[in-house]
Amino acid sequence: MRTRPLKVALLGCGVVGSEVARIMTTHADDLAARIGAPVELAGVAVRRPSKVREGIDPALITTDATALVQRGDIDVVVEVIGGIEPARTLITTAFENGASVVSANKALLAEDGAALHAAAEKYGRDLYYEAAVAGAIPLVRPLRESLAGDKVNRVLGIVNGTTNFILDKMDTSGAGYSEALDEATALGYAEADPTADVEGFDAAAKAAILAGIAFHTRVKIGDVHREGITEVTAADIASARRMGCTVKLLAICERAADGASVTARVHPAMIPLSHPLASVREAYNAVFVEAEAAGQLMFYGPGAGGSPTASAVLGDLVAVCRNKLGEATGPGESAYTRLPVSPMGEVVTRYHISLDVADKPGVLAQVATVFAEQGVSIDTVRQQGKDGEASLVVVTHRAPDAALSGIVEALRKLDTVRGVASIMRVEGE
Numbered sequence: 001m002r003t004r005p006l007k008v009a010l011l012g013c014g015v016v017g018s019e020v021a022r023i024m025t026t027h028a029d030d031l032a033a034r035i036g037a038p039v040e041l042a043g044v045a046v047r048r049p050s051k052v053r054e055g056i057d058p059a060l061i062t063t064d065a066t067a068l069v070q071r072g073d074i075d076v077v078v079e080v081i082g083g084i085e086p087a088r089t090l091i092t093t094a095f096e097n098g099a100s101v102v103s104a105n106k107a108l109l110a111e112d113g114a115a116l117h118a119a120a121e122k123y124g125r126d127l128y129y130e131a132a133v134a135g136a137i138p139l140v141r142p143l144r145e146s147l148a149g150d151k152v153n154r155v156l157g158i159v160n161g162t163t164n165f166i167l168d169k170m171d172t173s174g175a176g177y178s179e180a181l182d183e184a185t186a187l188g189y190a191e192a193d194p195t196a197d198v199e200g201f202d203a204a205a206k207a208a209i210l211a212g213i214a215f216h217t218r219v220k221i222g223d224v225h226r227e228g229i230t231e232v233t234a235a236d237i238a239s240a241r242r243m244g245c246t247v248k249l250l251a252i253c254e255r256a257a258d259g260a261s262v263t264a265r266v267h268p269a270m271i272p273l274s275h276p277l278a279s280v281r282e283a284y285n286a287v288f289v290e291a292e293a294a295g296q297l298m299f300y301g302p303g304a305g306g307s308p309t310a311s312a313v314l315g316d317l318v319a320v321c322r323n324k325l326g327e328a329t330g331p332g333e334s335a336y337t338r339l340p341v342s343p344m345g346e347v348v349t350r351y352h353i354s355l356d357v358a359d360k361p362g363v364l365a366q367v368a369t370v371f372a373e374q375g376v377s378i379d380t381v382r383q384q385g386k387d388g389e390a391s392l393v394v395v396t397h398r399a400p401d402a403a404l405s406g407i408v409e410a411l412r413k414l415d416t417v418r419g420v421a422s423i424m425r426v427e428g429e
């Protein structure tokens with residue numbers, strides 16, 4: 001074993017960073033044995049230097065992250081501060097100054113991954129980011145490496161722990177939305193600004209990263225159709241239950257049937273209780289990958305939280321250190337297919353539409369006509385009447401999303417439709 005240690009700079013010492021430091025310290029001997037050289041924490045950049053950080057030598061703490069990555073003797077920079085800047089500049093500076101990078105920063109990778117990969121390649125460094133998608137679950141590496149010889153056609157799953165935690169609590173214990181979000185934040189699952197979770201930005205970033213790797217093309221967060229969970233009500237969840245379904249925030253990345261384009265979307269959807277994704281509880285994530293030769297693969301595990309995320313960071317750290325010792329680099333960006341990303345309107349989906357209507361003859365026929373005019377066929381209709389008013393629940397067959405949203409617009413214009421109580425896509429059937 002080499003005695004000279006590999007030097008690691010840690011940028012950020014919050015929920016994830018503090019766990020990375022703890023595991024690096026407590027598992028130092030095992031990590032050295034697995035890598036073939038000791039790994040030494042050479043500096044920790046923080047915002048609040050006065051905070052007591054158990055197990056970290058105070059002499060390592062600095063508020064000058066730039067100086068740390070410019071030192072020139074750092075082998076690996078672990079970036080766990082999050083956000084676009086200064087993370088992007090710090091990572092690029094690390095590459096310029098001889099370090100490879102391990103990052104958990106999905107927001108940055110989904111915004112500017114191509115430029116970061118280009119910088120890594122230019123300087124001959126590694127850029128690893130297993131923690132950026134689905135926390136502890138090995139998913140980025142299997143897609144980048146294990147499935148590199150196959151053709152992936154679809155990636156579908158739950159990739160945000162916070163929103164899954166909130167929806168699960170609302171469904172199973174009747175908890176309120178804010179109460180469940182506060183709990184998820186206290187448990188270290190939420191982003192620094194939880195809007196990123198509940199409005200679907202975090203899942204959209206992960207979908208962009210997954211689609212890019214799976215289909216060997218470039219997908220940015222702005223290419224991903226995004227709807228969060230802020231408009232999912234207790235009534236939606238109760239309605240899903242009545243239909244034998246539950247509501248999950250899904251990320252779905254698909255290659256078009258003709259192979260000429262891809263789509264990536266994030267939105268709440270009803271899924272049947274019998275579907276494996278329905279039993280994904282709390283902050284767990286689960287992702288199905290469908291590949292031509294492999295068939296269907298399922299990845300499941302803790303999707304958020306300090307310790308699970310640190311596990312993924314440490315796995316990358318070991319891989320990058322091994323590459324350094326072998327004077328090699330791991331896989332870079334693979335974006336040779338250059339497939340365009342089609343808009344949401346072209347995605348084929350099913351809708352569950354709940355309407356408040358007047359309870360009088362002819363209403364059902366009027367509603368059915370709207371569907372027929374858009375060429376969308378109805379799967380089931382359920383009507384419940386009360387005091388001259390009725391609620392009508394329509395579930396459609398699969399149709400282009402544009403036609404389905406056209407239907408909702410047309411329904412809103414009918415005199416007999418008092419309101420569209422909820423619209424949700426249905427998946428997994």
Ligand SMILES: NC(=O)C1=CN([C@@H]2O[C@H](COP(=O)(O)OP(=O)(O)OC[C@H]3O[C@@H](n4cnc5c(N)ncnc54)[C@H](O)[C@@H]3O)[C@@H](O)[C@H]2O)C=CC1
Pocket residue numbers: 011012013014015016017045046047048063065079080081082083086104105106107131132135188189190191192303304305306309
């Ligand atoms: N918490 C989780 O479950 C997961 C988090 N991630 C990602 O990991 C990264 C870190 O997340 P958390 O640890 O949860 O966030 P956090 O907010 O707990 O920690 C980030 C830390 O970085 C520090 N920081 C910010 N700017 C800095 C700067 N310029 N110099 C030095 N320190 C700075 C902050 O003061 C904070 O302590 C983010 O990119 C996040 O998206 C990824 C997967 C799961």
Ligand SMILES: N[C@@H](CC=O)C(=O)O
Pocket residue numbers: 132134135159160161162163189190191197202303304305
């Ligand atoms: N906020 C994220 C953290 C992990 O990526 C989530 O809730 O999934």
Ligand code: NA
Pocket residue numbers: 130131132133134135136137138139140312
């Ligand atoms: Na992961």
